[in-house]
Amino acid sequence: MCPKMSSELDTVFAALADPTRRSILTMLLEDDMAVTDVAEPFEMSLAAISKHLTILTRAGLIAQEKRGRVKWCKLQPDAMRAASVWMQGFGQFEPVNLDAFERFLASELDDVPSATRNSEV
């Protein structure tokens, strides 16, 4: 009946299973970014980040728009909806503990390996 839905969940969950990609999404929560800037805080090659970005794009979690010679990455949080709804069906997790999320976000930004993130500490 919904043959497409299952594979959509496949790609979204798979995309979210990698910490680098989750970090990228977290960064994009603050603002749209160019590929080079996305890559900057990580200790891996630009090509590696480029691959992560295409995975996120294929999952629909970000969109990439080329303006001039730089490609801008923009969060597309709606792509998480199906997956989120699916999970919610397994138990009514209390209506979104935003506090906990904020705290987690902070800690995750701290986890981004090197430079540029220097808020607190």
Next chain:
Amino acid sequence: MCPKMSSELDTVFAALADPTRRSILTMLLEDDMAVTDVAEPFEMSLAAISKHLTILTRAGLIAQEKRGRVKWCKLQPDAMRAASVWMQGFGQFEPVNLDAFERFLASELDDVPSATRNSEV
């Protein structure tokens, strides 16, 4: 600060990225099941299902309790909470469209390959 949380998300999202494993979780939503019964509707070996179950167990999404010679699998939906909260932080997906979920569940049960489910073609 939360060094463990990130890898917890890794394993939970990775576990959810496979359609067979999501089907298993959906089945366990109805009732606890023995390994052999979990395996029955799928067109793959028991050993393969056994592996899927250990992955789900490591992710904390199910618990396996051996009573006699059969091992019972029980859903542990709380393991989804962290992941669910994480995703919710990216947008307030409307407060759980339970209807949509029910419909999707039905279609996903139809997707379980072989026997036992035979509604519509």
Next chain:
DNA sequence: CTCAAAATCAACCGAATGGTTGAATAAGCG
């Protein structure tokens, strides 16, 4: 036009996935 920057491509690598089969272990049954 020339050069440097932004990003991807292509080939390669080691490790992890998802599956198989056949043997091994464990426990209830007659």
Next chain:
DNA sequence: CGCTTATTCAACCATTCGGTTGATTTTGAG
């Protein structure tokens, strides 16, 4: 005890994954 059922283990296989490096393409800037 001896058989059968339930489940896992072990070895193997093909494919995918996450990363690397070096070359290539595209485009803005001087």
